[in-house]
Amino acid sequence: xxxxxxxxxxxxxxxxxxxxxxxxxxxxxxxxxxxxxxxxxxxxxxxxxxxxxxxxxxxxxxxxxxxxxxxxxxxxxxxxxxxxxxxxxxxxxxxxxxxxxxxxxxxxxxx
Amino acid sequence: xxxxxxxxxxxxxxxxxxxxxxxxxxxxxxxxxxxxxxxxxxxxxxxxxxxxxxxxxxxxxxxxxxxxxxxxxxxxxxxxxxxxxxxxxxxxxxxxxxxxxxxxxxxxxxx
Numbered sequence: 001x002x003x004x005x006x007x008x009x010x011x012x013x014x015x016x017x018x019x020x021x022x023x024x025x026x027x028x029x030x031x032x033x034x035x036x037x038x039x040x041x042x043x044x045x046x047x048x049x050x051x052x053x054x055x056x057x058x059x060x061x062x063x064x065x066x067x068x069x070x071x072x073x074x075x076x077x078x079x080x081x082x083x084x085x086x087x088x089x090x091x092x093x094x095x096x097x098x099x100x101x102x103x104x105x106x107x108x109x110x111x
Numbered sequence: 112x113x114x115x116x117x118x119x120x121x122x123x124x125x126x127x128x129x130x131x132x133x134x135x136x137x138x139x140x141x142x143x144x145x146x147x148x149x150x151x152x153x154x155x156x157x158x159x160x161x162x163x164x165x166x167x168x169x170x171x172x173x174x175x176x177x178x179x180x181x182x183x184x185x186x187x188x189x190x191x192x193x194x195x196x197x198x199x200x201x202x203x204x205x206x207x208x209x210x211x212x213x214x215x216x217x218x219x220x221x222x
Binding site for chain 1: 156
């Protein structure tokens with residue numbers, strides 16, 4: 001699986017959009033971009049994934065650049081409960097190999 | 112439907128004792144993973160099962176660790192002769208085609 005690079009930490013004001021960047025310049029054609037988050041003392045939670053088109057679900061939006069070398073996870077209206085570590089992962093959807101979690105971005109939503 | 116469940120949620124044991132941690136994956140998921148997370152650290156892959164194939168044990172830290180999956184469903188992670196460095200949250204996950212769902216984890220404390 002390709003390597004990803006994320007900022008160590010970010011702050012966001014409550015109610016504002018949180019934009020979390022991820023670089024994955026070595027992504028290959030059959031690899032998807034996945035985002036998970038881990039709220040303190042809980043297991044990781046799947047958020048969203050995409051291949052090349054932008055995706056949106058009830059939790060977030062995923063914007064992938066045209067060259068697919070980077071992406072941004074957008075939480076449109078961050079709440080205090082969105083404070084968590086956010087992991088960007090690149091992997092082939094057909095593979096069952098274990099997800100390799102990096103250090104992620106620690107997002108702090110501030111009142 | 113029900114998610115991944117794990118038991119016990121917390122386990123305190125004495126150094127040298129054996130422990131068993133249980134994971135009930137989502138029904139129908141053929142892939143099952145065990146990870147552990149030490150305090151303030153990222154997720155560390157331990158072992159994964161895929162259908163009837165031989166498990167990938169490459170992440171197990173020592174021969175004191177073993178796991179089995181009975182009937183392609185429930186899995187048990189066993190740690191023999193526990194050591195203080197085994198203290199961590201042990202997470203189980205099962206996988207559908209696109210998403211990996213994590214359980215709440217078992218917090219193991221070795222005194």
